[in-house]
Amino acid sequence: MSSERVAQPSDGLLAATRQEQQQQQRPHDDVAFEDVTDSNFVYEFGGPVGAASMIVGFPLLMAYQFLCVYDNKGHFLLPSSLGDLAPWAARMAARYWEIAYPSWAGIKIYLGFTFFMVALAYICPGPIVYGYKMPSLNGERLAYHCNALWSWWIAVITSLVLHFTGLFRLTEIIDNLGPIMTVAMLWSFLLSGAVYAATVMWGKKHRASGNFVYDFFMGVCLNPRIGSLDLKMFTELRVPWPVLFFISLSCAIKQYEQLGYVTPESAFMVLAHWLYSNACNKGEECVPTTWDIFYELESWYLLFWNLAGVPFSYCYSSIYLLKNGPMNFSIGWNALCYTLLLTGYYFWDTGNAQRNRFRMFWNNTLLARNAFPQLPKSFIKDAKYLQTAHGNKLLIDGWFAYARKPHYTADLVMSLSWGLISGFGSFFPYFYLTFFTIVLVHRVGRDDARCARKYGADWNNYMRVVPSKFIPYIF
Template identity: 30%
Template sequence: MTESDFPLAAAWSGLSGGAVLEAAGMLSLFVGLLFLGSMYLPGPRASGPGLEGESRSYKLNGLASFLIAMTAAGLAQVFGWFSLSVLHTHFVALFLMANGFAFAMSGWLYARRARTPDAPEGFWRQFFFGAELDPALLGVDLKFFSYRPSLIGLALFNASFAVVQYETYGRLSLAMVLYQIFTFVYVLNYFQFEYGMTHTWDLVSERFGWMLIWGDYVLVPFFYCLPGWWLVHASEPLHPTWAAAIVLLFGFGFWLFRGANEQKHRFKRNPEAPIWGKPARSLDGRLLISGFWGIGRHLNYTGEICIYLAFTLTTGFTSWVPYLLPAWLAGLLGHRSRRDERRCRAKYGELWGRYTRRVRFAMLPFIY
């Protein structure tokens, strides 16, 4: 595989001791400022399901953190105080430092395991899966907080690709413009819907160990931006007809992903809330069978895969490498849907059997 086939390989050539030190400072400043923002920026509070017998309350100021970070980066770029292209040139160094941070944080949480008498047995399970369900530092829930550097970091990396393309060629391609719009809307909407995260499986039931930490600080920001690398120097223009088709795919996926999640959250808050203009229907008041949830059991996952496929289709078909992202996500969410099925069957028993007979398909109506 040549460098042109895999543009990330070029980033390794710029790796040096100085770049690693600079990356360490950048990462520390970035995470530190977001942590302070989580502590002090205003925002409403939302209650989540009880964890380990205790009610949890979360401050929803992630949207403010995201908008401040992106505005500050944009102003710094416009006025020449700082160029986001440094994220592109320091990508590998930042990747190495993020890995170090993830292992250090996991080790620190493992060292706190003595405070958690019901932690799973064994070093591997405690380090990898986590000893604590809901660790906090200075009043900040670390699991809830870690979505912020994860997704804001992803948004900044994506923006850096546009900056590099413009600084190199003096323009932005249609594919890059669409990619920037799609990814910005996706991250912005996450923080608009931050209240919905208080009921997710990861937040409610997963312990916070290396698996989630590495996913937040390394996998999402450094792997989920993969299509952006190909767009920086992409030479083939995106045909307007193909661009329109990609926009439709993104719109459909976004409607499916966000619509399904919003319906579920609305039902949990009010079982009689209207869905698609009619009162919600359910089985025994527990399992929603209206809207998207009367068509498929995990259509929110299907919508998210469509969103990431739209991201990737902006790169065209000159390389298979960007398609690792939607392929990975399809495997991840397909596995998660099966894990959800097992958990729901254990939780609801016979009621879940009635639900699966009523809603026959999981992620693809009439297929799967």
């Protein structure tokens, strides 16, 4: 599947980069501590009220959208009048429970897959990659067993074997999608509560506000682990995107059973979700230096969206195409969508690789890897950067010479293509684009505020050098 070699913190430079960087000294202590104990506490997401609203609102939103797409072919379900609101809500709740109650089939499929991936995380081979120095651990670098690529391919191959032998038909996923989604939501609440309770019990809270609802939403645990299994890494990579892929694959197989063939639009969604899931798992070694891992706390909002929100909210295009196909779009329209997808994917994959491999290079953890596909421009030799007084280096080369978040823009282009391939008959295939735009704009604001506190005048200088956030010379 891949060949790899990793430089651990004590190893120094990779041989391939030693000669290229021989004029640059990279002492081991040059990598500054990442500030994960920020004392400048501020409420985010609207504080406790906003947190409570999202804890209640997001599951209700997912249930509503599921009924609209899965049960009503992508059309909005609305009350006939304000006076009908309460009876309408009761009917909606009854219908949801009828088709999406947490059945035994839903439990077996979702938790069976989850624990299968847990087992693979413990036993599969893979390199050990070290993260940043952690102030909360007195400068220790946590080790991450990066075997997600093996887990991903074993899961894909196993699923196909089960399907073609008849032991588990992949169409059972779409046939039981409602129960599976409900189980995923319940499981995310249970796991969030367990992480919160264990962290409080062990007295290892981080950045806690003292408000239970807000702390449950934002999290108080920085590095939850069960032996060698890092919970944040696992739930970010090994459940959401593979589950999303299998939902799309299930829709395509179901369509084949109904029509005798798979439409170009449904094949597009299988490709799109395969590319995304494969990229996340093949690039796992880059994740320890990302904000989600070194700064964000394991929280309800991370667990809920990784375990339930991502796979069951980003799949609407696949379901819509199954329920409403064949679409019979023109070859030109489909070609445009495929072009947008592949172009967006290239800049997204290489942008993430440029940023994270730059960090890994200076963190002495750069990994030489041949996982498929390795794209041109994924690593910048002799990359230009701004040195900060804090000790960190800010990349101003490659795609990051033109915008501070070019990989976000590429991500949004891909999400746009996921909607366009479904046409304009429903809003729900565009939910991902709409929601993701809000999330990324908000996240950039959070990141700018945190970096301004952290780097001070150096951050102002960086924004002068790279003034655009998303689109070069425009925004």
